[in-house]
Amino acid sequence: MSSAQMEDQSQSSVKYTEIGANERDSETNMSSSTSRFDYYDPISPWALDIGGSLIKLVYFSREDNSLENYLEKSVPAENIAVLNGCNGHPILNGKLHFEKFETTKINECLDFIESKQILGSCGKRQEVSGSKTLTIKATGGGAYKFANLFKEKFGVRLDKEDEMDCLVAGANFLLKAVPHEAFTYLDGHKEFVQIDPNDLFPYLLVNIGSGVSMIKVDGDGKFQRVSGTSIGGGTFWGLGRLLTKCQSFDELLELSHRGNNRVIDMLVGDIYGGLDYSKIGLSATAIASSFGKAISDKKELQDYNPEDIARSLLRLISNNIGQIAYLNALLYGLKRIIFGGFFIR
Incomplete structure (x- = not known):
């Protein structure tokens, strides 16, 4: 899960970075x-x-x-x-x-x-x-x-x-002191980065747990929760469990890796005959409506592959979090967004 899986914001100057304690490269x-x-x-x-x-x-x-x-x-x-x-x-x-x-x-x-x-x-x-x-x-x-x-x-x-307090102090410590703890993710490629401690603040910390908190961090011990959303990891797990019968978060996440969201999501290309909507910067592969194809398909839930449902649900929640985070970064003039929490892998 990463900013690369969220709606296309490639033209902005905001930097997206994740903190992940669940994955390390072999060098660490x-x-x-x-x-x-x-x-x-x-x-x-x-x-x-x-x-x-x-x-x-x-x-x-x-x-x-x-x-x-x-x-x-x-x-x-x-x-x-x-x-x-x-x-x-x-x-x-x-x-x-x-x-x-x-x-x-x-x-x-x-x-x-x-x-x-x-x-x-x-x-x-x-x-x-x-x-x-x-x-x-x-x-x-x-x-x-x-x-x-x-x-x-x-x-x-x-x-x-x-x-x-713990969340902000922990994030600041990891970003300042621990090598290979933060990474960027773009077009399927993960790259570990080391952030200059002297150029860390201010940043937007997006903690994705059961729900989501968005915190403007101005320094050690200086922060303010500026936004959030109830649509987070708990939503993915709970709704995914109802739709796919998966019994654990890890099982649902693994299922999503094997899915194809294009079977269920309506893309810009589906509306424009396979073409981009270049005038406003939308590619043909951009999601126009999550789960949108389920409107016209004469199918019931059991007719869809659980893998595709999980993938579409993952994109839906990720895009929503990414968009809210991006808008808050613009609102507060922040150039860096750090995503953290167990949802990030």
Whole structure:
């Protein structure tokens, strides 16, 4: 999913870029679920982002899977309190692991945490009603909705962080510090880019989750949500599930890769006899009406291939997000748009 799959805005000066933690090229030596991370501040061994559709879990592990043993053996006793006080930055040469779960299947997430034994004893403990409670960082609406569940299951307290603050801070960090984290996508070609940190701001951050938020970022800690839409990843997943019977987001996305949206979408060429509408800059392959051919076809839902339906739906939602983002960039005079969120692959 990328700006190249959205309506043609090639004549504008706005730059479209995606942030994707789910894909890496071979040069980065990173898998889709694990990233090398040489520095770790032991506030908690894991953290959560609990959204409307997905739970994103990140947890830290050393090569020997024993952070506590490392601290005991490698860090002077007088420094342990400093480290647990979040003022130290030991070099651990460990890994950050990224996992996802459907929010409706939160018990799978709980079982995973339990099976991996990642609760950890090195997390930050706070005095709560006379006893020390392990505190875990969490963001998203589910951090409020499921707080009691995590407390009952693991005896942990979810320290809730504002999701917009986390989103902007995370995007700024990735764009400034992590190579091969941002890429452009045009005509089927993905190219990783490194953005000059001195030329990053301002930009429009388009976070595509269940819904979509569009945030004007002016600097570190300086941002404003300027727009959004309810038609996002949750729409693609929910409507796609009803139309294709796919049981997961990944299954639906994979299905779309094998589809042909031209079977269902009405193109400019379908209206103009295969010709471009060159006077206003529309190519024959531009989509004039998503699902438009279903109007005249004497077919029922079962007569269409699920792959084609998924492809058309993906284009519909992507084009809508891209158009709204483009118009907001024009409105606020922004030259760069950054797309992020789990929807981006």
